[in-house]
Amino acid sequence: MATRYPMGNYMKQAGALLGVSPDRVLRRVGLSNTLLEEDFSVTAEMFFRLWDAMSAEADRPGIELELATAYAHGPxxxxxxxxxxxxxxxxxxxxxxxxxxxxxxxxxxxxxxxxxxxxxxxxxxxxxxxxxxxxxxxxxxxxxxxxxxxxxxxxxxxxxxxxxxxxxxxxxxxxxxxxxxxxxxxxxxxxxxxxxxxxxxxxxxxxxLEPGFVEQLRAKNDTTSMTARVRQSLSEALPGGATSIEDMARRLNVSKRSLQRRLSEEGTSFQNLLSQTRFELSEQYLKNSDLSVPEISYLLGYRETSSFFRAFQGWTGMTPGDYRTKGTAV
Structure with a gap:
């Protein structure tokens, strides 16, 4: 997965300093201005394209010195x-x-x-x-x-x-x-x-302050996909009842909107991953443990066992009990 770099706040700051509309800059490269609702991140290629677009929108000499001196004494x-x-x-x-x-x-x-x-x-x-x-x-x-x-x-x-x-x-x-x-x-x-x-x-x-900076760099260099991070985090969080996208965004230290966008870019959604993770874990529990169905339901983050029954039948066409019996027979 391509490394991404923060751009949203920079565009707002640079736009204010140069008297340039971030909306117009985004339009120059074919991006939606809804990105400005948060500090969005972009690929290296888009980072450079946005820089060119900012320069073109300012359309005057000397903006590099303006920005350099402002940033050296600013944020x-x-x-x-x-x-x-x-x-x-x-x-x-x-x-x-x-x-x-x-x-x-x-x-x-x-x-x-x-x-x-x-x-x-x-x-x-x-x-x-x-x-x-x-x-x-x-x-x-x-x-x-x-x-x-x-x-x-x-x-x-x-x-x-x-x-x-x-x-x-x-x-x-x-x-x-x-x-x-x-x-x-x-x-x-x-x-x-x-x-x-x-x-x-x-x-x-x-x-x-150094340990915090080192941790930021470690996280930046982590190329694990957001899909893999969500699946791993769900496996850890489900027994505690953390089943919402808001819960997951807090655990991963990203905004809800960023999490949704990253997963969309990877061709999936939080609800899909939640369902897939629950199904895979339920299979493991039913095949490889003596846990009762209510216990498994709890470990998967369901408040009611009946909700687990309905979900499992939707995944397999069988009840959890029938699935376990069939697996044992095989």
């Missing part, structure tokens, strides 16, 4: 916070690289060739190309964060963009060095700047 973004708590610029960017996947479809690599500090940002999917204007935003954003967290007006040694792009005067002046055109976002700092301490560093705060 709380966990990977950027991780960066800010580090001891030095180099360790901060290395930490940002660890958690970058939480906020976008990109892989970030940090190295120290010759003592300097070299950063490369590529699409997480090697079959895709990051839009050049998005690459410019990433370049400006990381540089603005680096300047803010060090308290120094750092000047890169070199920069690069994933495709040709004519920069406006403000963006070029901000970078201080014209970017090369290549296959990735690139940013290089001197050895002196690499080891600069961050004025925002806080080892104690990071120690407190």
């Amino acid at each position: 709380f973004i966990p990977p950027i916070f991780a960066f800010s708590c580090a001891e030095t610029l180099a360790s901060g960017l290395e930490r940002l690289a660890d958690f970058k996947a939480l906020i976008g479809p990109a892989i970030m690599e940090v190295s120290r060739p010759g003592g300097g500090l070299h950063l490369v940002l590529r699409p997480a999917d090697p079959g895709l190309q990051m839009p050049a204007r998005m690459g410019l935003f990433e370049l400006l954003y990381i540089l603005e964060c680096a300047r803010t967290f060090t308290g120094v007006n750092l000047r890169p040694v070199a920069t690069g963009l994933p495709g040709p792009l004519e920069l406006d005067a403000d963006a070029l002046a901000y970078l201080g060095v014209a970017p090369d055109t290549g296959d990735a976002v690139r940013l290089t700092f001197s050895a002196e700047d690499a080891d600069r301490p961050l004025i925002t560093r806080s080892a104690a705060l990071w120690e407190t």
